Amino acid sequence: MVLSVRSVLKLPQSLNFKIIQKEKIFSVKGFLGSYSFFLHLPLLYLDFSKKLQFYYINEILPNFVNITNIVMCQLFVGIILGYHKVINIVGIGYYVNIKHKTKLIFTLGYSHLVSIQIPNFVVVKSRKRRKISLKSIFLVELNNFASVIKNFKLPSAYKEKGIFFLSEPVTKKQGKKT
Template identity: 30%
Template sequence: MSRIGKKAITLPANVETRIDETNRVFVKGPKGEMSVQLASEIEAVMENQEIKLKSSGSTRQSRAIHGLNRSLLANMIIGVTQGYERKLQINGIGYKADLKNKKLAVTAGLSHIVEVDQPDGITFQLNNPQLITISGIDKELVGRIAAKIRSIRPAEPYNGKGIQYIDEKIKRKAGKSGK
């Protein structure tokens, strides 16, 4: 049995859950609604404001899937109650972002402006032209969109120019040491 998988998930008071016969769990909270399809060897059981996942298999693969499904369910519950957000910092002269019609236009020293579409369930917010906040209820989607924006121009180690996460540390390198 997975150590993570056997922990019960406590449900907050403002969250409604329901489990259907196809092993799909629906979670509804103040920020939205999400669902996840559990693996076939995993069974979800509701008991007094707690969800417990039980695994029928004992192989290494089934233990891993047990922990994975428990983590996905816990992330959904946090997402519909609190939400997730990632912040990106843009460093460099002339590097900036602009929000146009649900599209984020990033100018990052390339020959063209890169546009990133805003998918459903995700919101972009510009605190200033160099600070982007990506928020939503789906942890995986928020992280994927943040990584996509960061990949436009990752921060480089010599001058620190580029796009980086707020909490990311760039390992700086010394430049050329003249004659």
């Protein structure tokens, strides 16, 4: 059996992790929370003083080691710093309400209200009726939830109305020439 080192992650001092190798359970604890999950990959994990080393056996699944490395780095950053996204709602009569911290209710110019359940892993704050702040420790789930919200009212290229991300550039097309 030949072991090949594929990647080494250096962990910050504020992050605690524990690995149960027989059951392949990986748990991480940081400032913003903790998370534990089951690893399906046939990898070996060795724990040496705040370094997490990913080994694989005889060239089995080397690309999945890279993916595991990326996902672990995103998880570490999320648990220590967190991820943040701000959504702007632009348009006359467009606004959002938070109901019981579990549901978002949008008024977007349709004949009905649009509502969505807030997932457990996302914290939603809204100080203004047209601005939503989303925070989470999971980057992928945060982006998925934000894109679902944005799809309720896609930005209009001619009127600059709709739901926008704060960092998203808004380009307005020129209307009809007279």
